[in-house]
Structures are given as C-alpha cells and as structure tokens.
Amino acid sequence: MSNNVIGRAPAFSLAPSRARRRRRLFPYLLIAPSVVLLVAVTIFPLFFALKSSFYFWNLQMGPKPLGFIGFGNYRMALTSAVFMASVVNTLVLTVSGTVLEVFFGLMIALLLCHALPGMSVARALLIMPTTIAPIVVGFLFRYMYDPTGGLIPWLLAKAGVPIPRTGLLGSGLTALPSILFADMWQWTPFCAIVLYAALLSVPPHVIEAARLDGASAWTILRRIRLPLIRKTLSFVVMLRFMQLFNTFDLVLVLTRGGPGSSTRTLGYTLYQQGLVDFNIGLASAMTWIIVIMVNALIGLYVVFVFRDWE
Amino acid sequence: MRRKKLLLRTGLIYAGLILVLLVFIGPILWFALLAIRPSETVFAIPPVIFFTPSPAAFQSTFVDPGANRHQLVNSLIVAGGAVLLNLPFSFPAAYALSRFRMRGGKNMMLWYLGLLMAPPVAFLIPYFVLVSRIGLRGTYLAMILIMQTITIPFSVWLMKSFIDEVPVELEEAARVDGAKWPRVIARITLPLVRPGMIVTSMFAFVFSWNNAAFPLVLSNQRTATLPIGTLGYFATAGATWTFIGAAATAAMLPPMIIFLVLDRYVARGLTFGSLKG
Numbered sequence: 001m002s003n004n005v006i007g008r009a010p011a012f013s014l015a016p017s018r019a020r021r022r023r024r025l026f027p028y029l030l031i032a033p034s035v036v037l038l039v040a041v042t043i044f045p046l047f048f049a050l051k052s053s054f055y056f057w058n059l060q061m062g063p064k065p066l067g068f069i070g071f072g073n074y075r076m077a078l079t080s081a082v083f084m085a086s087v088v089n090t091l092v093l094t095v096s097g098t099v100l101e102v103f104f105g106l107m108i109a110l111l112l113c114h115a116l117p118g119m120s121v122a123r124a125l126l127i128m129p130t131t132i133a134p135i136v137v138g139f140l141f142r143y144m145y146d147p148t149g150g151l152i153p154w155l156l157a158k159a160g161v162p163i164p165r166t167g168l169l170g171s172g173l174t175a176l177p178s179i180l181f182a183d184m185w186q187w188t189p190f191c192a193i194v195l196y197a198a199l200l201s202v203p204p205h206v207i208e209a210a211r212l213d214g215a216s217a218w219t220i221l222r223r224i225r226l227p228l229i230r231k232t233l234s235f236v237v238m239l240r241f242m243q244l245f246n247t248f249d250l251v252l253v254l255t256r257g258g259p260g261s262s263t264r265t266l267g268y269t270l271y272q273q274g275l276v277d278f279n280i281g282l283a284s285a286m287t288w289i290i291v292i293m294v295n296a297l298i299g300l301y302v303v304f305v306f307r308d309w310e
Numbered sequence: 311m312r313r314k315k316l317l318l319r320t321g322l323i324y325a326g327l328i329l330v331l332l333v334f335i336g337p338i339l340w341f342a343l344l345a346i347r348p349s350e351t352v353f354a355i356p357p358v359i360f361f362t363p364s365p366a367a368f369q370s371t372f373v374d375p376g377a378n379r380h381q382l383v384n385s386l387i388v389a390g391g392a393v394l395l396n397l398p399f400s401f402p403a404a405y406a407l408s409r410f411r412m413r414g415g416k417n418m419m420l421w422y423l424g425l426l427m428a429p430p431v432a433f434l435i436p437y438f439v440l441v442s443r444i445g446l447r448g449t450y451l452a453m454i455l456i457m458q459t460i461t462i463p464f465s466v467w468l469m470k471s472f473i474d475e476v477p478v479e480l481e482e483a484a485r486v487d488g489a490k491w492p493r494v495i496a497r498i499t500l501p502l503v504r505p506g507m508i509v510t511s512m513f514a515f516v517f518s519w520n521n522a523a524f525p526l527v528l529s530n531q532r533t534a535t536l537p538i539g540t541l542g543y544f545a546t547a548g549a550t551w552t553f554i555g556a557a558a559t560a561a562m563l564p565p566m567i568i569f570l571v572l573d574r575y576v577a578r579g580l581t582f583g584s585l586k587g
Contacts, residue, residue, distance in 0.1 A: 026491060030406035031418065034399040034462050041459055042425060045436035052439070108330055114323050122327055124573045129334050130580070131565040133520035135537045139558045140341045142544075143551065149353025151340060189334055190580060197577030197585055232585055239427070246429035249522050253541070267431040274435035275527060283435045290432050298424050 046291060052284035059278035073285035083286065085261040086269040089176060093265060094244040097183050101240055102233070104184070105191020110221070112196045123193065130190040138253025141182040145169050145254070169255050172262040179250050179263055187243075191236050198232035199225060234305045245294070266290055338562070344555030352551045367552035371560075378557045380532075381539035385561070387450050388535055389519040392457035393511050399458070400465035401507065405495065407466065408473040409481075419470075422463035426582070430523040433459070438527050448530030456524045461514045464582060468513065471583030472506025473499065512572060513579040516565040536561045 053073050055065035077083045112123055129137070144152045147167030156163055164171030168178045202225055210220050226233065248267035251257060257264035257272065270290065274283030344352065346363040371378040407415055437456060438447075446452040476499055484494045525535040534542075540557040543550050569576060577585050 023491075027406035027410035027412050030402035031412075034403040034466065035418075037399055037458055038425065038462060041456060042428070042433065045433055045440060048440060049436045052436070111323065111326050111330065116320065116323060118324075119327075122331060124570060125331060125335055127569055127576055128338055128566055131516065131520075131569045132338070132562050133522060133537055133565070135522035135541070136520075136558050136561050139540065139554055140337060143341060143344060143554070144337060146353060149355050149357075151337075151357055154355060154357060185334065185337065194577050194580055194585065232581065235581060235584060242427040246431060248429075248431045252526075253544070267429055270431050271434060275438060280435060280439060287432045287435055290429060294427070294429060294432070295424075298427060302420060 046287075049284040049287045052280055053288050055281045057279075057281035057284075059280055065281065069281070073282045074289070076282055077286050077289060082261050082264065083269060086264040086266045089262070089264055090245060090247070090266045093176065093180055093183075093247060094241055097180055097187075097244040098237060098240045100180075101184055101188045101191050102195075102237055104188045105236070106195050108188070108192035109195035109199055112192065113199055123196070126189045127193050128189070129186045130193075132186065134186065134249035135253060137182055137186050138250045141178070141185075141250075142169075142254055145178060166259070170259060172259050175255050175259060175263045179247070179254055182250055182254065183244065183247065187240060191240065194232060194236055195229065198229035202228045238301050238305065242294070242297070245297070341555065342559050342562070344551060345559045347552060347555070349552050367556035371553050371556045378536060378539055378553075378560070381534055381536045381557075382560055384450070384529070384533055384539075385519060385535040385537075388453045388457065388525065389515050391450060391454040392461050392518040393515045395454055396458055396461035396465050396514060397507070397511065400462045400469060400510075403462075404466045404469035405473055405499065408470045409478070419467070422466050423582070425459055425463045426467075428459075430459075430521070434523060434527050437524070441528055447528060448533050450533060452528045453525055453533070453535075456528060457518045457521065460517050460521060464517060465510050465514050467582035467584070468510045468579060469503070469506060469583075471578070471586065472503050472510070475506075476502045509572060509575050509579065512568050513575075516568055519561075519565060 052065070054068055054070060056067050056069045056072065057065035108126070112119060112126075132140070144150050145168045147153055147163075147170065153163050153168060164174055168174045206224060207220055210224055215223070246267050247265045248271060251263055251265050251268040252271070255263040257268050266286075270283055270286050273279045273286060345367050346365065347358075347367075348361055348364055351358040351361050370376075372382070373379070406412070407419060412418075433456075441447050441452045441456075480498050480502070481494050484498055489497070522535075522537045525533075525538045526541075529535060529538055536557060540554055540561065543554050543557075572579065
C-alpha cells in the first residue's frame with residue numbers, strides 16, 4: 001500500500017492479498033512497454049556496437065567481420081590524430097558555445113523582462129531560430145556565408161573586417177568560429193526564452209524591496225535573480241552542453257569537417273568513419289568512447305545538479 | 311528631468327530589442343526570400359532587396375516536376391507516425407510516474423532525460439547495420455521506430471507535468487465509488503489531460519520533424535525526408551539555390567507555426583515540462 005500515494009484512507013485496505021499485489025504491480029505494468037521499446041532501440045544497439053568494436057570489420061571488404069582484434073580499434077581511435085583533433089574541436093565548441101549562448105541568452109532575457117508594449121510579440125518571434133531543424137540552419141548559413149556573394153562576408157567587408165580569401169568556411173582559422181556562430185544564432189534565443197520564463201517567477205516585491213534598500217541592478221541580478229533561477233539555469237547549461245557536444249548536422253552541411261580537420265566534431269568523425277568509409281569496427285569503438293564520455297558528463301551532472309531535485 | 315531619463319531608458323530598451331530581432335529574425339527572412347528570387351539576384355553584390363517575386367522555385371520543387379513534394383509527404387508520415395506510435399507508450403508511463411511513488415521512479419525520469427541528451431550519432435552505426443540486417447532499411451517503420459528514442463522520453467517528461475496538474479481527488483472519488491483503475495484513467499484523467507496531450511504531441515512532432523540524423527542513414531531515395539532530399543541539391547554541380555530556398559522554407563514553416571500557436575507553452579515544452587510558464 002505504501003507505493004500508492006492516492007487516498008488518505010484507502011477504501012481497499014482490507015482487500016485480499018492477490019488484488020493488492022496486482023495493484024502494486026500496476027504502475028510497473030504501465031511503464032514496462034516504454035522501457036521495453038526503449039531498451040530494444042537503445043541498449044541493444046549499444047551492446048551490438050560493443051561487440052563490433054572488438055572486430056576488424058569494414059563493409060567495403062565484405063559483409064562480415066574479418067576477425068577479432070581485441071582493443072585494436074580503441075587503440076587506433078585514441079592514437080589517431082583525426083580523432084584527437086575531433087575531441088579538441090568538440091570541447092572547444094561545446095565550452096565556448098555553452099558559455100556564450102547562456103551569457104547572451106541571459107542578457108536578452110533581462111531585456112525581455114521590461115514590460116513594454118510589443119514585448120510579447122518580440123518574444124514570440126525571437127524563438128523562431130530555435131524551431132528550425134539544425135540541418136536547415138546549416139543550409140541557411142551556407143547561403144549566408146557563401147564567399148561569392150553571401151550576406152555575411154559582404155557585411156564584414158563593408159565593416160572593414162578582413163576575410164580569408166578561401167571564404168569564412170574555407171579557412172582553418174575561421175571555419176570553427178563560423179560553425180559556433182551558426183549554433184549561437186540558433187540556440188541563444190532558446191536560452192533567452194527559457195531564462196526569461198524563469199525570471200518571471202521571481203517575485204517582483206522581492207526585487208522592489210531590494211531596490212528600495214538601494215541595491216544596484218547588478219547586485220539584484222547576482223544576489224536575488226540568479227540564485228532564484230538556479231535550477232533552470234543549470235538545466236539550460238546542461239542541455240546546451242550536451243547538444244553542443246553532439247554537434248553533427250551543422251558540420252555535415254557547412255564544412256564536412258574541413259578544411260583539414262579543423263571543424264571535425266566527434267559526431268561528424270563518427271559518421272564519416274562508419275557511414276562514409278564503412279569502417280564499422282573502428283566506428284563502433286569510437287561510439288563507445290563517446291558513450292563513456294557522455295555518461296561521465298551526465299553522471300557528473302546528476303551528482304552535482306540533480307542531487308537535490310524534488 | 312526624471313521623465314527625460316525614463317524616455318531615454320525606454321528608447322534604449324527598444325533599440326536593443328530591434329537589434330536582437332534584426333540579428334535573429336533577419337537571416338530567416340533573407341533565407342526565405344531566396345525561394346522567390348530571380349536566380350540572377352541570388353548572389354548579387356551589393357545584395358538586392360527589391361525584386362519581382364517569382365513562384366518558379368516553389369513551382370519546380372513542389373508542383374512540376376515536384377521532386378520535393380513526396381519528400382514533404384515522407385516528412386509528414388515519419389513525424390506524424392512517430393507521434394502516434396509514441397502515445398500508447400508514453401502516456402501510461404507518464405501516468406504511472408505522476409501518480410505512484412515507485413521504487414526508482416526518480417531514476418526512471420533521469421534515465422528518460424539521459425536518453426534525450428544522448429548523441430543520436432552514436433547510435434547511427436549500430437542502427438545502420440541492424441536495420442539493414444533485418445531488411446527494414448528505407449522503410450518508414452524503421453524511421454518511426456527509431457524516432458521513439460526522442461519522442462517517448464520527451465513526451466513522458468512533458469506529459470507527466472500535465473498529469474501532475476490534474477487533481478488526484480477526482481480520481482480518488484471515483485475509486486471510492488468502486489471504479490477500477492483503467493476505467494478511472496479512461497473516464498476521468500484522459501479527458502482532463504487531453505489539452506496537455508495535444509501540446510505534448512505538437513512539440514514531439516516538431517522534434518521528430520527536425521531530426522535529420524536518423525533519416526540520413528535509414529531512408530532511401532523513395533522515403534527520404536524533406537531536409538535529406540534538400541541535401542541532395544548540394545551534390546549537384548552549382549547548387550540550385552532557389553530550389554534549396556523553396557524546399558527549406560517548406561521545412562521551416564510547420565515548426566514555426568506550431569511554436570507560434572503554442573506560444574504560451576514554449577518555455578514549458580523546451581524544458582520538458584520542468585518549467586511551468
């Protein structure tokens with residue numbers, strides 16, 4: 001009965017024990033179908049990848065694995081310059097993207113907090129970049145970055161900013177920042193809208209009281225608003241961090257990892273190894289390296305952020 | 311003096327707002343214009359803002375010969391199918407997690423959340439091999455099934471937040487009157503959470519519509535979704551930019567309309583229900 005939160009004085013407390021057992025099982029029966037399906041489409045494939053990761057297996061050489069090679073694929077992945085470059089690029093993109101998107105998002109959220117006419121329309125429009133498929137954002141920016149007449153190089157040139165001769169996406173120096181910018185364009189509005197919604201829940205009288213006590217806007221932000229939206233803030237940070245870590249669509253459309261390996265992300269390198277070069281064994285090993293990294297990151301988050309939830 | 315300061319402040323806020331909208335909405339408009347441009351103005355320098363709009367690109371992509379038309383239908387089938395399939399799995403789970411204190415209930419919620427954070431690309435290789443092996447590659451079923459890794463966890467989270475809002479007292483009363491659980495759920499809970507279910511389904515539709523990684527690997531020429539079909543234009547020499555503009559505009563519109571309709575729920579949907587706006 002203890003698992004039943006409904007009913008202060010259950011009317012069925014004297015029911016026979018078989019019925020009681022059925023009742024206790026009921027919630028698990030409700031969850032079971034979703035768990036079974038999700039295990040079938042996530043856990044099972046991952047174990048398949050785990051097995052494949054110990055074999056030399058290239059689909060271009062035949063449909064079957066060509067032999068057990070132990071940790072050979074892992075060794076090859078971890079010693080390959082391309083893979084390590086992907087790790088570095090992914091971390092650079094993830095950390096800088098999360099920081100910049102959350103920072104600008106917070107600034108815009110504070111701007112939206114001013115109750116002025118037209119603000120709600122602006123808010124409804126602002127979220128639009130986030131609604132677009134990341135791959136379509138890739139199309140959009142490929143058009144905007146085009147070196148032969150795209151809007152962004154033209155604007156930069158007008159502003160006197162020097163542009164690489166090979167174009168923004170064609171230079172090892174500017175390609176990764178260009179991908180970062182496209183991601184920021186799409187997801188800064190997300191941070192802004194969510195943080196704005198959280199800021200709304202801060203009781204206005206608390207802010208008013210602080211203001212009457214002579215607190216500056218900065219103090220109010222740091223001492224009152226941010227602590228009160230802490231939960232949402234950490235949720236936004238986690239979501240952006242994980243999604244940036246998984247960046248794939250933008251790279252696929254904008255640079256295919258180039259020039260050189262300057263914009264390779266883990267996601268793109270994995271795709272290219274497995275589904276362009278059909279190196280299933282090696283790609284499976286990379287899959288598991290990424291799975292371990294992602295789980296470590298989520299684990300850290302669960303321990304430090306979700307510990308005190310609910 | 312004070313009035314003047316206030317006016318200046320308001321002016322600054324609006325200036326900031328206009329700048330923000332210019333940066334975030336301007337590119338969308340510029341890109342959408344691409345679809346109705348005469349092709350000689352696509353990369354004109356300086357950029358051409360005023361031109362005679364032409365429906366030619368929409369005509370060729372969606373009507374005649376309409377190469378993208380059946381991809382649009384494919385996108386609808388996959389996203390719509392993914393949402394429909396997800397409901398009988400996610401609603402009972404959300405209900406159980408909302409109403410019962412179960413051992414490991416919180417961990418279950420975190421597991422669903424973990425799946426939402428997982429990199430889709432990490433699953434692509436096993437999916438590619440396994441789906442090919444069972445002969446489902448290129449079928450809608452394969453895509454709809456794999457989309458459940460997104461739609462189920464998302465729907466469980468968001469729907470749970472809506473079920474939490476239905477007062478348990480109503481269910482209790484029916485229970486005391488002797489009604490069985492399935493009947494209570496069907497007659498009392500379900501009608502009350504229907505709006506929440508519709509909101510959840512619309513967001514789930516957007517997330518599934520916007521996923522490109524799975525169809526990229528699991529579809530074939532016949533079942534390719536709209537973004538994957540559009541990707542094909544880049545492979546041809548001299549990308550046909552007005553066609554890309556037209557196809558991409560069609561891919562952008564449904565999510566935009568859904569988000570405008572759901573305006574009140576946007577923050578809630580984007581945080582999987584954990585933030586009730």
